[in-house]
Amino acid sequence: MTFFPFQLPAANPQVAMVAAVLVGFGFGFVLERAGFGNARKLLGQFYGTDMVMLKVMFTAIVTAILGTVVLAGVGLLDLRALADGVSSETFLWPMIAGGLLIGVGIVASGYCPGTSLVGIASGKLDALLAYAGVVLGQLLWAELEFRGPIARFHRSGAFGHVYLYDLLRVPAPALAAGVVLMAIGAFLFGEKVERMVTKAPAGPGPTARNRVFAGVVAFGAVGLATLLLPVATAARAVPAGRIAPEELARRVLSEPWKVRVLDVRPMDACTKERVPGAECTPPAMLKDLSLADVSPARDLVVVGEGDLAQAPAEIRAYRGRVLVLDRGYEGWRAWALTPPALPGEGAAPSALETYRLRAGIQSALTGVKAAPPPPTPAAGGAPVQRKAGGGGCSG
Amino acid sequence: MHELDVARYSTLIDPQLHVWGWEIPVYLFLGGMAAGTLFLSGLLSMGEGPRSRAVRALPFLAPLLLAVGMGALFLDLSHKLHVYRFYLAFRWTSPMSWGAWILLVVFPIAILYGLATLSDEDVAAVSARLPPLLARVLADRRGWARRNVRRLRMAAMIAAVGLGGYTGVLLSALGARALWGSALLGPLFLVSGISSGAALTMLLPGVLPEERALLGRADVHAMWLELALLLFVLVGLATGDAASRAAADLVLGGPYTAPFWALVVIAGVVVPAAMEILERRLHLAVTAVAPALVLAGGFALRWILVAAGQR
Numbered sequence: 001m002t003f004f005p006f007q008l009p010a011a012n013p014q015v016a017m018v019a020a021v022l023v024g025f026g027f028g029f030v031l032e033r034a035g036f037g038n039a040r041k042l043l044g045q046f047y048g049t050d051m052v053m054l055k056v057m058f059t060a061i062v063t064a065i066l067g068t069v070v071l072a073g074v075g076l077l078d079l080r081a082l083a084d085g086v087s088s089e090t091f092l093w094p095m096i097a098g099g100l101l102i103g104v105g106i107v108a109s110g111y112c113p114g115t116s117l118v119g120i121a122s123g124k125l126d127a128l129l130a131y132a133g134v135v136l137g138q139l140l141w142a143e144l145e146f147r148g149p150i151a152r153f154h155r156s157g158a159f160g161h162v163y164l165y166d167l168l169r170v171p172a173p174a175l176a177a178g179v180v181l182m183a184i185g186a187f188l189f190g191e192k193v194e195r196m197v198t199k200a201p202a203g204p205g206p207t208a209r210n211r212v213f214a215g216v217v218a219f220g221a222v223g224l225a226t227l228l229l230p231v232a233t234a235a236r237a238v239p240a241g242r243i244a245p246e247e248l249a250r251r252v253l254s255e256p257w258k259v260r261v262l263d264v265r266p267m268d269a270c271t272k273e274r275v276p277g278a279e280c281t282p283p284a285m286l287k288d289l290s291l292a293d294v295s296p297a298r299d300l301v302v303v304g305e306g307d308l309a310q311a312p313a314e315i316r317a318y319r320g321r322v323l324v325l326d327r328g329y330e331g332w333r334a335w336a337l338t339p340p341a342l343p344g345e346g347a348a349p350s351a352l353e354t355y356r357l358r359a360g361i362q363s364a365l366t367g368v369k370a371a372p373p374p375p376t377p378a379a380g381g382a383p384v385q386r387k388a389g390g391g392g393c394s395g
Numbered sequence: 396m397h398e399l400d401v402a403r404y405s406t407l408i409d410p411q412l413h414v415w416g417w418e419i420p421v422y423l424f425l426g427g428m429a430a431g432t433l434f435l436s437g438l439l440s441m442g443e444g445p446r447s448r449a450v451r452a453l454p455f456l457a458p459l460l461l462a463v464g465m466g467a468l469f470l471d472l473s474h475k476l477h478v479y480r481f482y483l484a485f486r487w488t489s490p491m492s493w494g495a496w497i498l499l500v501v502f503p504i505a506i507l508y509g510l511a512t513l514s515d516e517d518v519a520a521v522s523a524r525l526p527p528l529l530a531r532v533l534a535d536r537r538g539w540a541r542r543n544v545r546r547l548r549m550a551a552m553i554a555a556v557g558l559g560g561y562t563g564v565l566l567s568a569l570g571a572r573a574l575w576g577s578a579l580l581g582p583l584f585l586v587s588g589i590s591s592g593a594a595l596t597m598l599l600p601g602v603l604p605e606e607r608a609l610l611g612r613a614d615v616h617a618m619w620l621e622l623a624l625l626l627f628v629l630v631g632l633a634t635g636d637a638a639s640r641a642a643a644d645l646v647l648g649g650p651y652t653a654p655f656w657a658l659v660v661i662a663g664v665v666v667p668a669a670m671e672i673l674e675r676r677l678h679l680a681v682t683a684v685a686p687a688l689v690l691a692g693g694f695a696l697r698w699i700l701v702a703a704g705q706r
Contacts, residue, residue, distance in 0.1 A: 014652035
């Protein structure tokens with residue numbers, strides 16, 4: 001799909017980078033207008049005198065979470081692909097240490113990396129120094145990152161991609177609703193702290209605050225409502241299509257990036273032999289694939305031992321196209337791993353093409369060299385005279 | 396000496412397409428900025444009221460920038476000792492020949508015009524450090540320059556337009572490079588040079604607030620014009636023949652898309668223009684960020700056009 005004058009960002013990383021620059025400038029502008037180019041504003045957070053930073057950041061987090069969850073719920077966004085793409089993997093101990101260190105840096109300088117850039121744009125010298133510290137720290141870390149004990153520490157507590165909704169085993173919209181409630185609690189608590197410390201009413205009035213609360217609660221409710229949509233549920237009752245071995249072979253060979261093959265036979269049978277590129281996923285493993293959340297871009301082909309009447313429920317939760325291989329792996333074996341019969345004289349071009357494909361696949365998968373075509377018989381004439389002693393150039 | 400002035404490309408004839416390195420964009424940037432400072436010094440001196448020392452000395456900045464730029468250009472020459480040959484002939488059909496002579500003319504005009512804009516105190520301070528003979532020559536020339544200040548100002552502004560425009564015409568004359576095949580490159584480089592000149596002047600210490608406001612307005616106008624010209628160039632390429640469309644694709648989805656739109660259009664034009672407008676309307680504190688972005692964007696424009704045009 002093209003969008004004048006560009007391709008869509010998903011198809012072109014260059015455009016995504018331009019979008020990132022635009023978002024970056026917009027983010028900086030909003031931060032500056034909100035007063036975050038001033039170190040006192042950020043420090044007020046830690047002294048309890050000005051909780052606006054907490055409110056702005058929590059509002060941003062809630063907006064992003066709800067927007068993502070709603071878009072994923074209506075099928076416009078691949079939540080897990082996005083999460084895997086943009087979030088770093090969890091390294092527990094270095095992350096705890098890094099979090100504490102950056103907290104110390106924020107309190108000492110009055111800036112976080114983002115607001116220090118905003119401060120620089122506002123002409124603040126202390127912001128420039130704070131950002132110089134950020135750059136210096138990154139350079140230092142880049143030098144130390146792969147050395148001895150620091151490298152070991154850097155890799156410690158590796159858990160891969162960990163998400164709260166996986167840990168708590170709740171749907172993402174339900175977790176988002178929980179974060180909304182937490183944000184409202186933090187707002188109220190922050191205002192209470194502010195009033196206690198400054199001994200004066202602070203922050204927006206009740207009307208403005210209630211509007212914000214009503215907005216995020218309504219948005220959270222929309223997120224929860226998406227759980228009822230068919231695209232987001234595992235109970236989607238779309239019948240799986242069928243695919244013949246020949247068609248599967250063509251797709252696996254010519255456009256493997258458009259197809260994902262799941263072999264649901266027992267692990268032993270699958271690891272012994274399988275369709276090229278197939279993943280061995282016995283039924284017990286299917287739930288770990290979270291197929292309801294993955295991108296529906298590729299067609300999913302299910303390979304059973306024999307002919308499957310329908311795909312397992314976990315696979316049917318997939319939002320893209322699901323195809324069941326005709327006659328399962330038996331069908332594949334009969335078509336792809338058995339030498340094809342030679343087409344007879346006057347065979348149709350399509351039959352010859354199919355023969356070539358089958359013969360090629362069979363020889364490639366079984367390691368058997370394809371038989372050469374029979375030699376063309378001589379069309380008459382005198383037989384070639386050979387010397388009794390064999391060939392050579394000696395005359 | 397014959398230039399490459401035919402539209403062809405063959406790997407047998409031109410095995411190496413990318414022949415211009417860092418020297419050319421540096422020269423184009425500094426040349427354009429020199430043109431901008433010279434043009435703006437003429438513009439600023441037309442207004443009423445006393446001018447700051449930085450603005451009075453502005454005409455001298457142009458030859459200084461140009462000299463550094465020409466140094467980069469000289470480094471790019473394969474046969475450096477042959478440089479004098481540019482000045483043994485004048486080919487009116489060759490932009491490079493025009494450019495060589497324009498570069499030569501800018502120096503005396505800018506220096507004489509600079510002498511006319513200096514105040515008596517400036518001249519006294521400079522003369523005190525010079526030998527008596529040179530001080531007398533300076534006083535004589537300044538006297539002549541002050542008597543002809545209006546003509547010199549006009550000559551300086553015309554030379555500035557010629558210098559700023561020629562850098563773009565130089566590129567567009569090379570028909571074999573489809574990306575440069577637009578007659579709008581001359582005006583584009585001229586307005587970009589004026590914008591860069593304004594940004595550099597705003598960064599000079601001692602510029603008065605009213606001068607900065609005037610420079611800011613000139614800068615914003617130049618930037619909007621630059622944006623419009625950039626879009627016209629791209630539309631012209633995108634609706635042209637196959638080679639032009641392929642050239643346009645370099646910045647419309649191709650490998651130069653992110654640098655061009657992020658550095659030139661967004662960071663170099665749109666954001667600083669918005670910042671200068673907001674600073675003026677909301678009476679915000681003036682910072683060096685917008686001028687610095689303009690300078691970076693002006694340099695990126697030339698760097699990207701020169702690099703992408705040679706693909």
